[in-house]
Amino acid sequence: MITVVGAGPAGLAAALSAANAGESVELIESGARLGGQYWRNLPNSIVVDQQALNHDFQSGKVLREKVQAHPNITVLLNTQVWRASHEEGISILHTISGGTTREIRTNKLILATGAYDRTLPFPGWDIPGVMTPGGVQALLKGNNVKAGKKIVIAGTGPFLLPVATGLAKYGVDVVGLFEANRLRRWIWQLPALLNNISAIKEGASYLHTLRKFKVRVQRGYAVVEAHSGSDGNLSAVTVARVKSDFSVIEGSQRKVVCDVAAIGWGFTADLSLAGNLGLMQQVSLLDGGTYVVVDEHQGTSQAGIFAAGEITGIGGSKLSLAEGEIAGSAAAGSETNTSKKRKLAKFASALLRTYPVGPNWQSWLKPETTICRCEEVTLEIIEKSVLDLGATDSRTVKLFTRCGMGMCQGRICGRSVNDVVARISGKPASDADRVSSAARPIASPILLGELAQIPIVD
Amino acid sequence: MIFFFENNEIHAIAGQTVGSALLENNVRVLRRTRFEGAPRGMFCGIGVCFDCVVTINGVANQRACLVEVEEGMRVEGFQR
Ligand SMILES: Cc1cc2nc3c(=O)[nH]c(=O)nc-3n(C[C@H](O)[C@H](O)[C@H](O)COP(=O)(O)OP(=O)(O)OC[C@H]3O[C@@H](n4cnc5c(N)ncnc54)[C@H](O)[C@@H]3O)c2cc1C
Ligand code: FES
Numbered sequence: 438m439i440t441v442v443g444a445g446p447a448g449l450a451a452a453l454s455a456a457n458a459g460e461s462v463e464l465i466e467s468g469a470r471l472g473g474q475y476w477r478n479l480p481n482s483i484v485v486d487q488q489a490l491n492h493d494f495q496s497g498k499v500l501r502e503k504v505q506a507h508p509n510i511t512v513l514l515n516t517q518v519w520r521a522s523h524e525e526g527i528s529i530l531h532t533i534s535g536g537t538t539r540e541i542r543t544n545k546l547i548l549a550t551g552a553y554d555r556t557l558p559f560p561g562w563d564i565p566g567v568m569t570p571g572g573v574q575a576l577l578k579g580n581n582v583k584a585g586k587k588i589v590i591a592g593t594g595p596f597l598l599p600v601a602t603g604l605a606k607y608g609v610d611v612v613g614l615f616e617a618n619r620l621r622r623w624i625w626q627l628p629a630l631l632n633n634i635s636a637i638k639e640g641a642s643y644l645h646t647l648r649k650f651k652v653r654v655q656r657g658y659a660v661v662e663a664h665s666g667s668d669g670n671l672s673a674v675t676v677a678r679v680k681s682d683f684s685v686i687e688g689s690q691r692k693v694v695c696d697v698a699a700i701g702w703g704f705t706a707d708l709s710l711a712g713n714l715g716l717m718q719q720v721s722l723l724d725g726g727t728y729v730v731v732d733e734h735q736g737t738s739q740a741g742i743f744a745a746g747e748i749t750g751i752g753g754s755k756l757s758l759a760e761g762e763i764a765g766s767a768a769a770g771s772e773t774n775t776s777k778k779r780k781l782a783k784f785a786s787a788l789l790r791t792y793p794v795g796p797n798w799q800s801w802l803k804p805e806t807t808i809c810r811c812e813e814v815t816l817e818i819i820e821k822s823v824l825d826l827g828a829t830d831s832r833t834v835k836l837f838t839r840c841g842m843g844m845c846q847g848r849i850c851g852r853s854v855n856d857v858v859a860r861i862s863g864k865p866a867s868d869a870d871r872v873s874s875a876a877r878p879i880a881s882p883i884l885l886g887e888l889a890q891i892p893i894v895d
Numbered sequence: 896m897i898f899f900f901e902n903n904e905i906h907a908i909a910g911q912t913v914g915s916a917l918l919e920n921n922v923r924v925l926r927r928t929r930f931e932g933a934p935r936g937m938f939c940g941i942g943v944c945f946d947c948v949v950t951i952n953g954v955a956n957q958r959a960c961l962v963e964v965e966e967g968m969r970v971e972g973f974q975r
Contacts, residue, residue, distance in 0.1 A: 565934050571940060582918055
């Protein structure tokens, strides 16, 4: 029996390839539908042309149907793994589904828990109406709801294009599309980028559609402040021209009126379970994110545990699929073919180099800017804990200020706190510090009542 | 179907999340924060940030962006 956690592109591909190799597979997914972040689909009660929102909708539908129909695969939806551990080659997964808890023991586990939008703190980012591009996309693709009427899309990365295109097609006024990085970075990476012509064509088709809606990508601009109106909601953002290190070019600031600003800086891997299971992780030189270390066949540092998709490095749905397929075959003990993965990985690395996050985003912060949203910890408080109380790493800052100790367990602020503390203390964040900010005792805070019913043996 | 937010009737389609249905009805502020009383709404939209937490049928700290609406559901924001 092979257990797969996560039913995004990576998990679906892994389940299918393991099942095709003759293994029986249990696929666990916390969401209500298969597909993950990429193939997010509408409930049957809403009938619209989903192909229009995702050019790749059909291939997702085919894959989902194959997984659902496969005699070797059992699909467990609405089932969250809230904690995991690993002893002597056996992984123990604690799941919760509709108030019922279960313990699954497996000697072959494939983790494919994906990623979420990377965000950066800036003045006003906690005003209702400031969102992530992924969140806005999820509202549209999963609920048929437009997040706002006048939307600004900003941040960096190729993902901004499909989000802006989807919104424009659905009649939303995309009042600005601001990409912080400049075009010349493309030219520097051109040879590697030309590795993947179909992805380049996809990007070009988004640009073409956006032109039809009179939306232009403004490169070298960033949203550096958000403003609220009298009702407390977002009313405008300040956009500025930024240098390649993301410092603001003085005098370039202007206000753009909007009711939603979707701002994302790439993605951050969800390493909650990977951390629980003690999988070796490392900080990527490409984007500074922390990822699960895997070998060529997606094997991790723990025997019998494989990892695939965005948790092993950000690379998009095609790479996630390729990695999932390899992980499934490897877990089943069959031959793997890694040539496709290698080619896609090269392209993914080039993209990450094209869309870096400049260190001087920190110059946008004000003393009163919230850094940890959950515990409402401001920059000023963090500064005090370093300068007056002598904290020199994020872990100590966390203990002094509670930043990163709220409900999200540091998922949103963890990475930024590493950077902020490093700047204030003048001491770069160590890899150990970064890996520890991605670790959390439980994968999801579950209801205390439910927790009380579970005997915890540690 | 119909559910209630702070006792106001809200119309939604089955399968939509509480957060998306509220947004469709122009409700963006879901709660106020514990310390500053600052308004908060959906941020990440996929269950990661916990900014959208509301009380649903008396159960606190439910993520509005994940929980799907049910007929007659009673949703309350965190009021100071
Ligand atoms: C909000 C969002 C929207 C995106 N939209 C697009 C898009 O439109 N186009 C595009 O090209 N790329 C998009 N991406 C990029 C996307 O991350 C990748 O392209 C692709 O989905 C990655 O595949 P994956 O299988 O690694 O992870 P994911 O697709 O993220 O799948 C991971 C799955 O694991 C499940 N999971 C995680 N933890 C647990 C747990 N503890 N227990 C049970 N289940 C768990 C999650 O619910 C999820 O379904 C989006 C990313 C995000 C965050
Ligand atoms: S909006 Fe982030 S958890 Fe709901």
